[in-house]
Amino acid sequence: xxxHSKTKKPSQRVFSATRPSGPLHLGNYLGALKGYLQLQEKSxxxxxxxxVDLHGITSPYQHQNYPQQVQEIALEYLACGLNPKKAHLVIxxxxxxxxxxxxxxxxxxxxxxxxxxxxxxxxxxxxPHYINMGLLYYPILMAADILLxxxxxxxxxxxxxxxxxxxxxxxxxxxxxxxxxxxxPQPYLVSTxxxxxxDGKGKMSKSYPNSYxxxxxxxxxxxxxxAKVATDKGxxxxxxxxxxVAVLLQLIEILEGKDKRRTYESMYLKDGISYNNLKxxxxxxxxxxxxxxxxxxxxxxxxxxxxxxxxxxxxEYARPIAxxxxxxxxxxxxxxxxx
Numbered sequence: 063x064x065x066h067s068k069t070k071k072p073s074q075r076v077f078s079a080t081r082p083s084g085p086l087h088l089g090n091y092l093g094a095l096k097g098y099l100q101l102q103e104k105s106x107x108x109x110x111x112x113x114v115d116l117h118g119i120t121s122p123y124q125h126q127n128y129p130q131q132v133q134e135i136a137l138e139y140l141a142c143g144l145n146p147k148k149a150h151l152v153i154x155x156x157x158x159x160x161x162x163x164x165x166x167x168x169x170x171x172x173x174x175x176x177x178x179x180x181x182x183x184x185x186x187x188x189x190p191h192y193i194n195m196g197l198l199y200y201p202i203l204m205a206a207d208i209l210l211x212x213x214x215x216x217x218x219x220x221x222x223x224x225x226x227x228x229x230x231x232x233x234x235x236x237x238x239x240x241x242x243x244x245x246x247p248q249p250y251l252v253s254t255x256x257x258x259x260x261d262g263k264g265k266m267s268k269s270y271p272n273s274y275x276x277x278x279x280x281x282x283x284x285x286x287x288x289a290k291v292a293t294d295k296g297x298x299x300x301x302x303x304x305x306x307v308a309v310l311l312q313l314i315e316i317l318e319g320k321d322k323r324r325t326y327e328s329m330y331l332k333d334g335i336s337y338n339n340l341k342x343x344x345x346x347x348x349x350x351x352x353x354x355x356x357x358x359x360x361x362x363x364x365x366x367x368x369x370x371x372x373x374x375x376x377x378e379y380a381r382p383i384a385x386x387x388x389x390x391x392x393x394x395x396x397x398x399x400x401x
């Protein structure tokens with residue numbers, strides 16, 4: 063029996079995905095996933111979300127643990143609020159049309175353009191001993207992920223906009239050469255802010271273990287991580303815009319609102335902040351915030367048959383769409399034979 067039960071036929075399709083490169087963190091949820099999942103509440107949108115395991119192997123990984131990592135992302139999608147009655151969840155590699163379409167689209171796109179993408183350059187610096195063809199090919203496969211379902215709307219962060227533009231360029235190139243086939247996917251910016259790294263450098267990132275709070279962290283772990291955030295003497299003439307104090311104030315604003323931040327800023331400019339109190343409060347807020355997510359995750363972890371059924375339904379829904387698109391593409395490219 064299918065989970066999906068939207069009564070109104072959706073007019074637009076949404077596609078977005080997450081790499082299984084480790085447990086999701088607070089930045090992933092507040093800066094991206096929360097926005098993805100809000101879209102499932104709109105009756106005119108058909109949402110397909112994916113765990114893109116083929117993208118994940120372009121970075122160093124432990125193959126023995128990889129199935130567990132893939133399952134973990136599925137668990138966390140559900141724990142964070144994905145409703146199988148309103149959206150579909152799939153595993154990328156279980157739908158082989160992703161790879162076949164990616165190859166076909168790759169014949170239309172110049173290598174030189176891929177080499178200039180900022181994310182490719184960043185990854186080369188980040189993993190200098192693991193610069194593989196899949197890494198260069200990443201934006202082509204991402205384009206195929208989106209175009210395979212003819213998605214019109216793609217929730218992304220600002221850092222993914224260059225990759226989405228590749229998908230748009232490929233859609234235009236294919237349509238010019240073979241006739242109107244793909245809509246040009248439009249970005250849906252899921253957040254106007256990024257969640258700051260705990261070390262005060264950039265944003266939370268799974269690439270830097272000391273920078274983030276995992277959605278799976280318990281109270282003791284969160285307390286230790288917050289306690290390590292660097293601070294100053296607690297008073298000054300201007301509010302810091304960088305470093306640990308700025309991080310604490312931004313997290314307070316994100317989780318408790320601007321008024322609470324202003325209260326601490328006022329303390330800072332007058333008698334100074336008691337950082338022990340601030341960090342204790344922030345720890346409690348984060349623990350409380352994560353409790354329902356962790357509770358839902360534990361429920362699904364204890365009921366693996368539910369996860370299997372949700373993923374099966376997602377695949378059964380998405381696979382015919384993928385097959386239809388691929389058949390259309392192959393016919394237009396002269397690859398549909400009657401002999």
